[in-house]
Amino acid sequence: MKRVLGRLGHAIFVLWAVASLTFVMFRLMPGDPTLNFLSESFSEEMRAALLTSFGLDRPLPEQYVLYLGSLLRGDLGVSFLQKKPVLDILLDALPNTVALTVTALVIAYAFGIIAGAFLAFARGSVTEGIAIPAALITRAAPEFWLGMILLAWLSFAWGIFPSSGANEAGSEFTSEWARLTSADFLWHLVLPALTLALYLQGLPLLLMRATMLEVLNDEFIVMARMKGLSRWAIVMRHAARNALLPVATAFALGLGSSFGGNVVIETVFSWPGLGRVLVSAVQGADYPLAQGAFILIAAVLVTMNMVADLLYAWLDPRVSVGARR
Amino acid sequence: MNRRSVLLAATALTALPRLPALAQGAPGDPIRPLVLLTRPQAAAPAAYQAAELIAQEWRKLGLQVELRPLPNQQMSQVVWYERQRWDFTMWQMVGRPERGDPDEMVYNLLHSANIATGYNFVGYSNPDYDRLAEAQRSEMDQARRAAIVREVQEVVNRDQPYAFLVHPVNLQAFNKQVFAEGSAVNQAGLGIRNFWNWISLQPTGRQRDIIVNSTEPVKATNPFYVSGAPDSWVTDLVWDRLMRVGPDGLPQPWAAERVTQVDPLTIDCVIRQGMTHHDGTPVTTEDVVFSYEVPGMGDESPMYKPFVQNIASVTATDARTVRFVLKRPDAAFRIAVLAKLNIVSKRIWAPVVQDYLNRPQNLESFVEERPVGSGPYRFVRSRVNEEVVLEANPNHWARPKADRWIMRIILNTEATLGALRRGEINVLADYFGDPDLVKTMARQLPNMIAVREEVDIGFQFVGMNLRRPPFNDAAFRRALSAAVNREMMAGAAWNGQAVPANSMVSPALAAWHDRGIEGRVPGGNLEGARRLLQEAGYRMVGNRLHYPSGVRETTTPYQ
Amino acid sequence: MASLLTVRDLAVHYATAAGPVRAVDGASFDVPAGSIVGLVGESGCGKSTLGRALMGVMPRSARIAAGSAVFEGQDLVTLPDKARKELLWRRLSFVPQTAMNALDPVQRVGAQLMEVLTERGGLSRAAAASRAEALFTLVGLDPKRLRDWPHQFSGGMRQRASIALALALDPALMIADEPVTALDVIVQRQVLDVMKELQARLGLAMILVTHDVAVVAYACDRVVVMYAGRVVESGPVRAVLEAPLHPYTMGLMNAFPDLERAGGELVPIEGSPPSLLNPPKGCRFAARCPFAVARCAEDPPLVEDAPDHHAACWRSAEAAALRPQAARAETWAGVVA
C-alpha cells in the first residue's frame, strides 16, 4: 500500500516533469506554427488571429499555467489543422495502437519465454549457436526494413495479407469492440503484429535464457536436485518462476516503450494508430496534436514504468514482504 | 526554330538597363556562394533531385551553388517572412480546380502589390506586368482576356522571374473490372481525380463503392475551412456550389440553373428547383445568401474571406434568384467564387456563426458531428489516418452511379500499389510514385488496370530573389534558366511524368495557355547560357563567375 | 560397528580449460550408523566437493573419476540415476552452508517443506501439513512461521529450517556442509545442539563438513582430516585430536587459539596448499611439513596405525616424538622459503 502510494506519487512527479518539458520543447522551438497555412490569400491579420485563437500570443508563464490547468482537466487542446479536440483524435487512434502493441508483445513474449527457456537447456548446442545470432539479428534489423520486405513478400507479391490499414475499406461495425474483434481487423493485424513481434521477441528470449541459466546455477536448484524432485518440478516450479520475474518486468516496460516505438511500424503498414498521428502531426506542424500525442505516449510509458516496478515488487516476496527479524 | 536561336532572339529583344553599357574592362567582384533552398529528399524527392541536377548545371557556369535542404516549416519561414535573406528556392504551385482560371496564377503570384507580404515573394516588380495583370481581371470578353493572359506569359518569358521547370503529369489508374471504362471522366488539368468522375463512374459488378487512395490524411470536413487537398476533394462532394468547373476547365452552372451577367458588376444566379440538404430541408436562396455572407463576417473563415472581398452585396431578389453586386469587375468571379464557395444550410449554421462571433476561435474549429451539405454524396464518417466514407445521395438530381465513395489514407507508396493490385482500392488518384510501375501493372493486368495521364495545372519552379543581386539582373536570370535542361529533369526527377514548363499557365488550360511559348522553352543550353552571361558583362575568372566590371558584391551570403 | 557408508578411493575431477582439477583424489573413510563424522580441512581441500559428490549432484564440469561409495549396500557411484534418485532425500539428505540461497526465494518455507513431503514422501497434503509442523517444532521453530518467506528468517532460523527439510523423510544419513560457519557463536552452538540432539534421538548418521576443529571436537564422534584432496588422517575424535598422527593435524591443532588455554604463541603452518591442477608427487603436505624426509616423495598410504585410527604419513610411527616439536613455532618457521 505504502509502496503503491509512493510509486504513484513518483509517477505523478515524472508526468509533471515530462509535461513541463514537453511544454518547453514545443514553445521554444524555432519557426512559426502558422506557417502551415501559407497560401496566396494568407495575411498578417489572419496570422495574428490564428495565434490568438490558440493562445500563443500570451506570455509564456501564463501559457504554462493555462497548459497545466487544461492538462489536469484532460483537455489537450484543439488540433491546428483538424480543429478537433486533440483528445478525440488520440482516442480514435488509441485502440488500434493498443491492439497492435499488446498482440505483438504477447506473441513476442510467449515465444521468447518458451524459446529462451529451451535455449537455456540447449546450452552449448548447435541450436543455440544458430538461435542466438538469429535472435540478435532480428533485433538489429531496422523494423521498417523488415516490415517492408515482409509486406512486399506476403502482401504485394503473394497477396496473402492486406497491404495497409486496420480494416477493409468502408466496413461497418456496431461498436468499437465489434471492430476490434472482427475477423477483418485481426486479419489486418497479422502482418504488423508479426513484424513487431519479430523485432520484440529477441529481448524476452535472451533475457529468459540468461536468467534461466543464472537460476539453474542457484543453490536452491542444486538443492531441488538433491531432493530428488522431478525435472519438471524443478524447471517449472522453481527455475521458471524465478526466471520469469525479470521477464515479467520487461514485459510491462516493453508495453510502455513499444507504445512510442510503434511509430515506424504504423507508418509502414499505414496502421491508423497513435504513432502515425504523432508523425503526421509533427510533419504537418500541428503542434497541439503533436504535443498531445507525445504526452499521451509519455503518460503510457510512465504508467507502465510504474506498473513494472509494482509488478516486480508484487511478484517478488523479497521486495513485497519486508524482512522481519 | 531551334532553342539556340530562340535564346539569341530573346537576348536581342531585351535591353540591359541596369548594366554598364560597356561590358569591357576589369571584371567586378566574384559572385558570392549562392544557396538553393529545397525541401529534403524525404519530403519532396522529385524536387530535391531536380535541385541537385540544377545545381550541378549551374556550377558549370562558374557559380558556387550550395543545396540547402530545409524542412517545410523552416523553408516557409525563410522564404515567406525573411524575404531579404535567401537567394533562390525550389517552389511549386499545385493544381486545384479553381486554378482553372488563370487569375490566381497571374495576379497573385507576380503582381507588385503582393511583394511585401503576399505571394510575390520573389519580389518581381514590373509596371507593364502589373498593368496586364489588372487588365485581364476586368476584361469580360473571353477572347480578349485570353489575349491579355497570353501577353502576360510573354512578359514572364522575357523577364524569367522564375526559372520554370515542369508541369507535372498526373498519372492515375482505376480498376476497370469494377467500373465501366467508358464511364470515367477526365478533367482538364486534374485527370480522373475530379468531381465529375466521382459521380459518373459506373460500377459493373458487386463492388459498388469507389475506393480511392490519398497520401495524406483528411484533416477537416468543414464548408468554411479546408486544410489540405484531400479535404477539398471531400467538401467538393458533400456541399454543392452555384457553379462547378467543368471537365473542360470552364465554369458551368450547377446549383444555379442559370448564371447571367447583368452588367460588369452584377451577376444573377437562378437556383435549381427542388434541391434539398442531406437533412431533408430544402435549399433556399436564403441559404445561398447566407453562405456568401459568412466568410465576410469578422475572421470567421480566413480561408474563404478573400473570395468575398469583392462582393459589394449579395441578395435574394426572388425565391429562386440571388444577385451578386461586385465592387469592381472580376473576370474570374465565376470560377474563383461561384464555383468555390460551399452552399450551407442557414438553419444549421446561423446559430453556430452567432455563437462563434463571440468566441476567440473562429468557425474553423467547429466540427459538425455529421456534416450536412446538399451535394451528391452524404458524409458517413471520417477516421483521420484511416478513411473517409461518403454515401451516394439518392435525392440528388445528379445522383452518383456508385453507392459509396471511400477515401483510404495510405502513406506508403509501395503499399498503395499493392492495394490497387489486391483490389483494396479501385481508383489510384493520388500517386507520386514511379509511373513505370503502374504502367507495367496495367500491362500485366490488361483487363483490370486502366491508366490515365493528364498534365497538371500546377508547376514546379525555381524562385529567384530579385531583391538580391545578381538576380535583379534579368539577363542573369535568363542565363540561369537557359542552363537548365527541363527534358532531362522531367525524366530524371519526375520519372518522365512531367512536361517542360515556361509559363505559370499550364498547357492543360488550353484556353489560356500561350502555345507560342512552348517552342521557346529554354533549356540545356550551357553554351547559350555562357554567351548570355558574357554579353551581359559577367566574366569567368578561373573557375568562378564574376560580376560585370565595376559591380561590387554587397550582398551577404545566406547563412 | 556397522558401516552405513563406506567410501573407498573416491576421486572427483573438475574439467577445466587447463586440464582436470583433482578436487578429491582418492578419499577413503567409513561412516558408522548413528554416528556423527566430521569432515575437516581447509578451503579447497575437497571436503565440500566430496559431500556433494556423495549426493550425486555436482556442477556439469565435475565427475567422479574413480572409487566407490557403498551406502546401505549400494554403490552410489555406479548406481543408475533412477535408483539413486530413489535414495535421495529418503535415505540421504543434505544441509547446505548458506541456507539463504538454498531455499527458493519466491516460495514460502512451508511450501518447500510440503513439496518434499508430498512429492518425495508420498504424504497426503493434510498429513504433510501436520508433519511439517512437527518438524518445525522438532528443530525449535514456531510452526506459525511455515507461512513465512525465506528472506524473513534470520540465519539461524534458516539453518534450522534447512535441517527440518533434511529430516523430513527420516533419512539414514544427513550430509551437512558447513552448517554453522556463517552463524554467530551463540547461534552456532544452538544449531549444533539441535543437530546433536536430533542425531541422538533419531539415531541417524551425519557427515559434518567443516573447517573448524572446535566444531568437530564439540559435535562429532569421528573425524576425517582432509588435505589437498586426500584423506590424511581419520579415526575417533578423541584419538585424532589428542594424539594426532599426521603433522598436518598436529599443525592444525596448534594453529588454533584456545579460549581456555592462555599464553604462548600460536604456531602457523607456513605456505599454502598445492594446486590441485598438477599436484606434486608423493605426500601433498611435504612442502609445508617440517618433518618431511626423502621418502615423502612417494605417496604415503592411509594405514591403520592405531586401533581404528588411520593416517597417511610415513613417519606416523614417530608421532609421539614429533608432537612436542610441532607445538613450537621454530619448528615450522622457514620450512617454506
Added chain:
Amino acid sequence: MTPVIAANDLTKAFPASRRLSDLLRGHRPMVRAVNGVTLGVGAGRALGIVGESGCGKTTTARLLLRLEEVTSGSVLFDGQDVTALRGKALLPFRSSVQLVFQNPFDALNPRFTIRRTLTEPLRNFGIPPDQQDARIREAMARVRLDPAEAYLDRHPHELSGGQLQRVVLARALVAHPRAIIADEPVSMLDVSVRAGVLNVLRRARDELQLAAIYISHDLALIRYVCEEVAVMYLGRVVESGPTAEIIAAPAHPYTRALVAAVPVPRVDQDRGALPIQGGLPDQVNQPSGCAFRDRCPLAMPRCAEEAPAPRSIAPGRMAACHLV
C-alpha cells in the same frame, strides 16, 4: 595515560524503513546501531570488541575511523575531538589511524599492483616520492613479505589469502599510524595461516607501540591478542575489562553465554546448556529496560523497568547489569 584513540558516549542512529502508518504520522523511526559507547585504548595496548553480528561492533569501528558520520558523542584522538573534521582537515587523522579489513580478497584494488596499493596512502599523505620506496620496503619487511620484490609488481589475484592480508597490514603500516583497527582480521583466512597473520599483527603492535582495536565475534582470538575486551550487545557495551578476568569470571549474563558458546578444540568439554534463550530481538523495537532481558535466564521485573547503567565492579572492570 591518554588513550590514543577513544570513543566518548558514541551513538549512531540509522533511519529505519518506514511503514505507511509512520509515513502518515510523520514519524521517522531510527535504529540505534551504536548507543552510547565509551571506550579507549592506549599506545602499545590492544582492546578487543566482541559480540554477535548486529551488535554494533563494526559500526563502532567505522565511527572510530570516521568512515561513518557520528550521530552524537565524540571520537577522540590523542585527547583531541576529531568528530567534526572534514575533508583535508581529516588527513592527519587518517594517516594516524589505519584499518585492517576482514576480507583480504576484497580489500585490495584488483587493478592495482601491490606497489601501487602501497604508494597510494604515501601519495595522499604527502610523503615525498624519494622516501616512498624505503617506506614500502620497511612495511613489507614488517609483515614478513620478503623479499619485497617478489610481491610488489604482482596483482592481488596472484597472491594467497594470507599474503593478501599481510599486504593489507603493510598498507596500514606504511603510513606510520599510531592506531590500528582490525575488523575480524583473520575470519576469512584458512585456519593454518591465521596464526601467522595474528602473530604479525601482535608483533607490529608491540614494536611500533600501536594502539590496537580488534573487532571479532571470537573470544578465543580476542584472548590471544588483546589484554582488554569490551563486550557489546545491541549497540551497548555491556561489560569490559581485562580479557583473562572476563573469560575466567564473566559478570554479565550475556558475557557468560558468549563464553559458554565459544567452541574449543578439545574433546573433553564439560559444557552445560547455553545460559541464553532465543535470538537477537528486532532492532527497531527493542525491549524496554535492559535490552538483554528477554534472552536472559536471570531476568527479573526490575530489568523491564530500568535500563542498567554501566558500573565498575572491580578495578578496570565494568558491567551493566542489575545483578552485579
Added chain:
Amino acid sequence: MRAARATLGFLRSQPFALVGISIYLLFLVLAIFADQIATHDPRQILFSGAYRVARYLPPSATHYLGTTAGGRDIFSQLVHGTRSALTVGVTAAFCVVFLGSLMGLLAGYLGGWVDRIIMRLSDIVLGLPFLPFVLVISALTRPGTVTLVASVALMLWPNTARVIRSQVLSLRERGWVEAARVTGCSPMRIIFVHIAPQVAPLAALYGSIAVGWAILTEASASFLGFGDPAAISWGLMLQDAFANQALSREAWNWFIPPGLCIVALVLAGFLVSRGSEKLLFPKLGD
C-alpha cells in the same frame, strides 16, 4: 602488452565478441578508406549519355551494386554511408558512455542529494518516449546528425547511469574502496582513479549497445523523413529506395545492402556486449 595479450586471449575464447570486433574493424576500414574504395562520388548524379541520367542501372562492373533512381552509385553510397553510421554510432555511444558513467559514478558514490537529483532526472528521461522524442526534437530544431546524436545521448544515458550506479553502490561497499578512504583519498580520486576503471567494461558494454541504438534510430528517423538531409547514410539510402519503390521494382540491389549493413553493424555491438557479458557475469560462463 599484458593487457593486449589478455584481450586477445579473451577474444579467442569468445567467438561472439571476435565476430563483433571483426565487423567493427571491417567497417572502420571501409570508413577510413571510403574515398579510395568508392568507385564514384556518392552524391554525383551520373549520366549515361548526353542529358540521360544513369538511373536504375543493374549491378555491373562499373556499378557494383547498380545505381539509384536518381542516378547515383549505390556501392559508393554504401561505402560512404559507413562514415556517417560510424560517426553517428560512435559519437552517440561515446556521449552515452561519458554522460551515463559520469552520472552513475557521482550518483552511486556521493549518494545523498546528488544521487536523488540524478535519479529523478533519469526517471524523467525514462518517462520520455524514445523515438517520438527524437522525431519531435528533429522536427523542432534543424534535423541533422548533431541533433540526432544529442537526442540519442540524452535519451540513453539513464540506462547506463543506472547500471553504473548500482555497480558503484556495490563497489562502494568493497573493502578496497573503504581502504582508499582510510588511506586519505579524496572522493573525486576514489571515484575517478579507483572506481571508474572498474566500471569501464560495463560502460563499454552499454556503449556498444548504444552504437546500435543510434544507428537504428538514425535509420528510423530517416525513414520517417526526419533524417539529416545532407548526409549520406544507410537510413537515407533506405528511405530513398522505399520512396522510389525499389521493392516494387524488385531492385534488391538497392534496398537489401544498406539494411544488411545496418544489421551487421548493430549486430556487432550486440555481439561484443554479449561476448563481454561473460567477462562481467562469470556465473554464466562456467
